[in-house]
Amino acid sequence: MTKIMKTLKTSFIFLITLLLSGVFPVIAQDWTLQNGKVWSRQADALKHSTEQTPERNNKTIIKLEHSGQDDWAFGEHHQINVKSGDVFELAADLKIEGIGSVEISVITRNKASEVVHWDYGTKKIYGNSAWTPLRTKFMVPTNVTSIEPRITGFNKSTVWVDEFSLTKTKLPVTPAKDAQPVKLENQFLTVESNPVTGTFSVTDKRTGREWTPSSFYNESFIAFPKENSSSAVLDLLNKETLTEYRATLTLEPDLPEIVFRLEGDGTLPKGLAFPPPFTAKSGDRLIVPMNEGISYPVAEKDILVKRLIAYGGHYGISMAFWGQIDDATGAGMMAIIETPDDAYIEFTRNSADLLQINAGWEPSFNELRYPRVLRFIFLDQGGHVAICKRYRDYSKKTGLFVPLSEKVKKNPNIDLLLGAANVWYWEPKKDHLAMLKEMKELGMDRILWSNGYRASPDTIATMNNMEHVLTSRYDNYQDVMDPAQFDKVGVQGIVEAWSHDINWKEPNGNWRKGWGVEQKDKTLPRIHCAVMCDSKAVAYARGRISTELETKPFKARFIDVTMAASWYECYHPNHPMTRSDSKRYRTELLKLIGDLGLVCGSEAGHEVAVPVCEHFEGMMSLAPYEVFEAGRDMWILHDNVEPVIERFQVNPVLRLPLWELVYHDCVVAEWYWGDTNNKIPKVWRKRDLLNALYGTPPMYLFTHEHWNKYKQQFIESYKIAAETAYATAYTEMTDHRILSQDRLVQQSVFSNGVTVTVNFGEKSFQLTDGSILNGNDWKLSAPLKTACW
Numbered sequence: 001m002t003k004i005m006k007t008l009k010t011s012f013i014f015l016i017t018l019l020l021s022g023v024f025p026v027i028a029q030d031w032t033l034q035n036g037k038v039w040s041r042q043a044d045a046l047k048h049s050t051e052q053t054p055e056r057n058n059k060t061i062i063k064l065e066h067s068g069q070d071d072w073a074f075g076e077h078h079q080i081n082v083k084s085g086d087v088f089e090l091a092a093d094l095k096i097e098g099i100g101s102v103e104i105s106v107i108t109r110n111k112a113s114e115v116v117h118w119d120y121g122t123k124k125i126y127g128n129s130a131w132t133p134l135r136t137k138f139m140v141p142t143n144v145t146s147i148e149p150r151i152t153g154f155n156k157s158t159v160w161v162d163e164f165s166l167t168k169t170k171l172p173v174t175p176a177k178d179a180q181p182v183k184l185e186n187q188f189l190t191v192e193s194n195p196v197t198g199t200f201s202v203t204d205k206r207t208g209r210e211w212t213p214s215s216f217y218n219e220s221f222i223a224f225p226k227e228n229s230s231s232a233v234l235d236l237l238n239k240e241t242l243t244e245y246r247a248t249l250t251l252e253p254d255l256p257e258i259v260f261r262l263e264g265d266g267t268l269p270k271g272l273a274f275p276p277p278f279t280a281k282s283g284d285r286l287i288v289p290m291n292e293g294i295s296y297p298v299a300e301k302d303i304l305v306k307r308l309i310a311y312g313g314h315y316g317i318s319m320a321f322w323g324q325i326d327d328a329t330g331a332g333m334m335a336i337i338e339t340p341d342d343a344y345i346e347f348t349r350n351s352a353d354l355l356q357i358n359a360g361w362e363p364s365f366n367e368l369r370y371p372r373v374l375r376f377i378f379l380d381q382g383g384h385v386a387i388c389k390r391y392r393d394y395s396k397k398t399g400l401f402v403p404l405s406e407k408v409k410k411n412p413n414i415d416l417l418l419g420a421a422n423v424w425y426w427e428p429k430k431d432h433l434a435m436l437k438e439m440k441e442l443g444m445d446r447i448l449w450s451n452g453y454r455a456s457p458d459t460i461a462t463m464n465n466m467e468h469v470l471t472s473r474y475d476n477y478q479d480v481m482d483p484a485q486f487d488k489v490g491v492q493g494i495v496e497a498w499s500h501d502i503n504w505k506e507p508n509g510n511w512r513k514g515w516g517v518e519q520k521d522k523t524l525p526r527i528h529c530a531v532m533c534d535s536k537a538v539a540y541a542r543g544r545i546s547t548e549l550e551t552k553p554f555k556a557r558f559i560d561v562t563m564a565a566s567w568y569e570c571y572h573p574n575h576p577m578t579r580s581d582s583k584r585y586r587t588e589l590l591k592l593i594g595d596l597g598l599v600c601g602s603e604a605g606h607e608v609a610v611p612v613c614e615h616f617e618g619m620m621s622l623a624p625y626e627v628f629e630a631g632r633d634m635w636i637l638h639d640n641v642e643p644v645i646e647r648f649q650v651n652p653v654l655r656l657p658l659w660e661l662v663y664h665d666c667v668v669a670e671w672y673w674g675d676t677n678n679k680i681p682k683v684w685r686k687r688d689l690l691n692a693l694y695g696t697p698p699m700y701l702f703t704h705e706h707w708n709k710y711k712q713q714f715i716e717s718y719k720i721a722a723e724t725a726y727a728t729a730y731t732e733m734t735d736h737r738i739l740s741q742d743r744l745v746q747q748s749v750f751s752n753g754v755t756v757t758v759n760f761g762e763k764s765f766q767l768t769d770g771s772i773l774n775g776n777d778w779k780l781s782a783p784l785k786t787a788c789w
Helices: 002-021 382-399 405-411 432-441 457-464 481-490 536-550 577-596 642-650 660-663 680-694 704-726
Strands: 037-040 048-053 061-067 071-075 086-096 101-109 115-126 129-139 147-154 155-167 182-185 191-195 200-204 221-225 231-238 244-251 257-263 283-290 294-297 307-310 323-328 332-337 343-349 355-362 374-377 421-425 445-449 469-471 475-476 515-516 526-531 556-560 600-605 616-619 668-670 699-701 734-738 745-752 756-757 777-781
Touching: 048 071, 061 071, 061 147, 071 445, 086 101, 101 129, 101 155, 115 129, 129 155, 147 155, 147 200, 182 231, 182 244, 191 231, 191 244, 200 374, 231 475, 283 355, 323 355, 323 382, 332 382, 374 382, 382 660, 382 734, 421 469, 421 704, 432 457, 432 556, 432 704, 457 469, 475 526, 475 536, 481 526, 536 577, 556 577, 577 600, 660 734, 680 704, 680 745, 680 777, 699 704, 704 777
Parallel strands: 421 445, 421 699, 445 469, 475 556, 556 600, 600 616, 616 668
Antiparallel strands: 037 071, 048 061, 061 155, 071 147, 086 129, 086 155, 101 115, 101 147, 182 191, 191 200, 221 231, 231 244, 244 257, 257 374, 283 294, 283 323, 307 343, 323 332, 332 374, 343 355, 515 526, 734 745, 745 756, 756 777
């Protein structure tokens, strides 16, 4: 018996040790921080101590000093057992000095001890804040079995912590029992809302398909259904913040369309993903307007992308929609984000490991602020073409659709852009005029000469007098370097904008980082510019451009970054700005270019600039799938084809001309200057064929050495890409067809009667008119009566 007692005592002590060390979760109960462990991304950057202060009645409090620029964390590393539906209040009194930020939250884990959320129930304050009581209430979500309270922060700061605690509490309201689903119906659809979760399912009567919310969706809300005869109205309680929202589902009476509206007051500490994705089934394909456009079979394993913003052209969606279609029938659905300024889409997977998409909503100044709206449209046929044509109609109603045929009436020089190869001759000391003349003599007739900012006024004037030449130069109204760094990096950006006109990304004066500039000493790390507040850009641009045009008569101007970077919030007290404001100021900047009589170009591209811009450098390129750091060393050609290029960037099996199906007759799409036709010679031909199929011109960035080495390929490339682009100028792409089962033979049709057929495969393909299209070849003709596969 004594041995047994000793063994039990030893086991009990061992178990208690494990519990206290955080190896096993402890039982859910009220909790107060007793001690803590530090972690920082930069080694030894976080120091932990205690001190007594009169500010807290001489209590002993925790002091955390972080010297790094990255993130850090402090907590006991104890996991606390919880059940789904438990409600807690997390509280702390915090004080912070410095430019960093600090927040309280919990890590949530499932029964396998896998992290579900790294920062659930978060509440944050920013640098140089006096003692602030932070309080946040949350409900434990589905599939979570333990939580771990902690304090996290970012950047250099000193933080004092007092009374960090977790208390179990109750919901402020009680969900209704036995609530019934709300059902809406018209001749096309039946819609049924879930009175418990706030989600909804849709049955398309034409196809018989039931669209249900994903089973892998981590339920975010508790619903409280309301009675309404024409809509399904649900009051929702966000589990993570216990903030109340209202969701309204309205079924259009005579259309297969549903409008979802989410509204509410109160803080929104981070993005809110709702409603959940519709679950995918085998054979589905996702339609995504990433730049020009891409599709993903839902069984595709690793697409290397998890999230795309709707408020910027680079690493975002260029148009505010996505789709999901059945490959075999073309039936499916699309969602139009009617409030895209603070929206994003994210990719997740369902229980069958199939891809799915849902929308998410970013805070606007840490609140929902305005109603967020999605329109779901269900299709019984037509696939990606039907999706794009529905969106084209929508863009006309919103005022974004402005065709080139209207723009050219105000500026005839726009005609010089159409079918013109965009040329960046990367030789500051060579004779640009001689190069331009040689290219034209070799048959490369229509040229946008983009790298003209170092040219003399006489050279620009001579180029302007050459037939079919559009002269342009680079410009930038985003990046501002601290003058104190000029001795290390040289003069960068709008010098006079520092520091009163730069963007504050947080209320504490922490400015937003822009382009990283290499130092003169290459062994040292890059120094970042600050981002100029968009509200200030137009004034600087008007002065700079007007002055230059007095001596250099450019006909066009390329504004870098403006349509590539996301719309930014600015917290500077003298010029605060929402993302919607940022978007408006940026379109005003591009409108200024046109008002000054110039053809306007910008980077990457986004539909908000369609009314004020004529060409987008980068729309043809899929930004997440470019070569590493494509925006640097653009003149260096790549001998090897990286897997990401072959699998995604130039893969016609996945790519789709979504932008052309909507806006081909409004804006010219080009490759990115670090992802040009000639960037990777081994896939040069494939890029030319994509240009031909899409009716878009080529883009070249090269040195004199490259020109001499690949001269014949430049000439052949121009004949394929530029001439086809000119043949389809000013026209709508009315159709895009997949002609072969392997998707390697495709055809595009334009409203002027031109049809372009491309065979991306190695084998010949017989068209329905009996003609043979060789592998890696193309054909331009009058309309063909070629049946779709």
